[in-house]
Amino acid sequence: MKLFLSLLFSATFVFASTAFIEPKELRELIIKTDTVLLDTTDLKTFKKGHIPSAINVDASKFRKQVGPYQLMKSPEEIQKLIRALGINNNSRVVIYGHNKTKEILKAGYIALSLITNGFTNISILDGGYTEWIEEYEDFISTADKDIKEGNFTAQFNPNILVDLKYVQKSIGKVSMIESRPKRYYDAEAQSKGVRRLGHIPKAKSSFWGDKFGSDYMLKADEELKAIYINQNNLTKSKEVIVYCTGGLEASINWYILHQHLNFKDVKIYDASMREWGNRDDTPMEK
Numbered sequence: 001m002k003l004f005l006s007l008l009f010s011a012t013f014v015f016a017s018t019a020f021i022e023p024k025e026l027r028e029l030i031i032k033t034d035t036v037l038l039d040t041t042d043l044k045t046f047k048k049g050h051i052p053s054a055i056n057v058d059a060s061k062f063r064k065q066v067g068p069y070q071l072m073k074s075p076e077e078i079q080k081l082i083r084a085l086g087i088n089n090n091s092r093v094v095i096y097g098h099n100k101t102k103e104i105l106k107a108g109y110i111a112l113s114l115i116t117n118g119f120t121n122i123s124i125l126d127g128g129y130t131e132w133i134e135e136y137e138d139f140i141s142t143a144d145k146d147i148k149e150g151n152f153t154a155q156f157n158p159n160i161l162v163d164l165k166y167v168q169k170s171i172g173k174v175s176m177i178e179s180r181p182k183r184y185y186d187a188e189a190q191s192k193g194v195r196r197l198g199h200i201p202k203a204k205s206s207f208w209g210d211k212f213g214s215d216y217m218l219k220a221d222e223e224l225k226a227i228y229i230n231q232n233n234l235t236k237s238k239e240v241i242v243y244c245t246g247g248l249e250a251s252i253n254w255y256i257l258h259q260h261l262n263f264k265d266v267k268i269y270d271a272s273m274r275e276w277g278n279r280d281d282t283p284m285e286k
Helices: 002-015 023-030 043-048 075-084 101-116 128-135 164-170 221-231 248-260 272-276
Strands: 035-039 063-066 069-072 092-096 122-125 175-178 240-243 266-269
Touching (some): 023 122, 069 101, 069 272, 092 101, 101 122, 164 240, 164 272, 240 272
């Protein structure tokens, strides 16, 4: 039985292995005209140097402000954004950052936005721009790419984003993981923009950064399994809800679970603690 489960889990990783790709794989993809490369860094850094044919993208454009928190924009708005990036229904998209902390989170949220709206042929460059220039130091560019509007058509998936009411009724019934640093989970510090201390009752702490090494490379599958399966007690076939401060941190946990490890039913509470932790009628655990 143990052997069967091991083989099943290994097969899952093989199936989902394109969620994160290496520079060599990206180098081969760049020559294909249907590959769209998105760079999540700030514009100033982007202009100093980026991977050839990359397009600079602002992750904040995928979100809208709703009171103290942000939510993903409507399918119509997302479709317009995606088309403006030159993405077609049959494109391949690869996203990367320049190894600043928030850039991997931005990559995760952009990927989440595309997948939620029906575009699934996505990869994140493992190790980002730093890993790229380690192998292809002479293959960089400062030029802007001419973009032809794409034909992507949004097909919204209603089974990914959840709201406060959904989370409330799921407490104690659905596995939940919090993606913030553990000091916030333990109520030892206060998250920016969150009034109350603590976490959603019954949720497990699973800081997003624990899934990556100091070089921003994704940890080995066995290490990820030890965190999600053994520590967080998650089950591949059962529903999981991820949340954080305001959606970005949770998006990378969501991406790893859903795209890389092939968990069947992973949802994200987009408003997260910026909504939950600023209300007086939501339960908190310390």
